[in-house]
Amino acid sequence: MTTSIVWFRRDLRLSGNPAWADATANAEAVVPLFVVDPRLWDRASGPRRALLAGHLRALDRQLAERSGRLHVLGGDPAEIVPALAESTGADRVVVNGDVTPFARNRDREVAGGIDLTVHHGGLVHPPGSVRTADGDVYRVFTPFHRSWAATDPEPWPDGEGGASIHDDPGTGVPDEPEPPVVPGEEGAELRLGRFERHVDAYSEERDRPDLDVTSRLSIDLKWGTIGPRQVKERIGTATPGRAAFVRQLAWRDFYAHLMWDAPETIDRPLKPKYEAVRWVEDPDGLAAWREGATGYPLVDAGMRQLRREGWMHNRVRMVAASFLVKDLLVDWRHGERHFRHHLLDGDVASNVGNWQWVAGTGADAAPYFRVFNPVTQGRKFDPDGDYIRRWVPELADVRSPAIHAPWEAASEELRGVVLGEDYPAPIVDHAEARERALGAYRDALD
């Protein structure tokens, strides 16, 4: 009897999962496995753990409907996976790969002990497959996107074969509080269904954090409770809103391709000349940023939403990231780490790529002189101040536009809010901070 292990990592679904399809079609028996790796688990935020545990329980329930169970084992995969293969008589392990240096090292170690097949169900196109005419990795998004959209998806195993599924509950799913969002494929379907009501207006509304009309599918794509090909198929490109949304999926692939080709960019600027930027050591500024106490309401609203919800609207991510890097001149790696830790959708390749974009150090980066003005951004994209009001209740009675720059407001507009007591005074002057940042970047490039 042939037996395969399907080792789930961040592909916590059965449908549209090439590793699952491959194993169930080509072996007589399948052992579904998740390894709780302390190197990841011990560092994860509470909400991230709760979400992962919820996903695992959901996956286990799906497997139970097929008369099997998810084996959940804690420890080092390089020991656990070959040992489980030995004890179950499995001769093959099937997975979906990931592009981070950590994941690639881990998989290399495991592959030393057993036959490992790697699919790429977490991306539309496998990493490294979309290349320029010269065979180079794309460093500009638009040509990447053109090529990405024109490439036929590589065929991969689909559906579910008839293999029997091992029934051994192992050590069980870690006991965690209720997950912060509805977990599992069911949760992904719920979010996709909800988003389908907004997708046609996506081009017009996507930048409005006050409207809450984005998909939040980044969380599902991170954990693989839905795959990007499934999302792409469902949404299609029939309207400008749909095309704009599918284009966002290409960004995930773009940054994954980049990390695959240049893994060192996980903590090094893609453009080496930016190594010379002299970042500022500013523990107080960094702490104020993390806590949402910078005195800039849009930044603070976003940073508080991140801590409370494990999520932040994309427009606000850019503004908050720009504030740390440009206004405080703090090294982007500090911000990247904080986001990655708290975001339920925290994906290394996308997070690093986007932080490098903001910092101007990355591929197709924002020019360094493009500095977001947190007040202008607030007035433009949160016109009534509703988003700020939701997350910064101290300012709940302040009307727009005063709410976007309370330090400029007349005292009667502040409705009794005392700056520096009820809500922080701005920790930097944006105009001065902007000049300082431009100077620091110019110095680095000289």
Place this chain on the structure above:
DNA sequence: TTTTGAGTTGTTCGA
């Protein structure tokens, strides 16, 4: 082979 045009997300300044 060389040249040329275009390229996610912005702001400020001066006319």
Place this chain on the structure above:
DNA sequence: GTCGAACAACTCAAA
């Protein structure tokens, strides 16, 4: 109030 220019430098593809 609106508009265009300036703010760099490089990648990619088409001509």
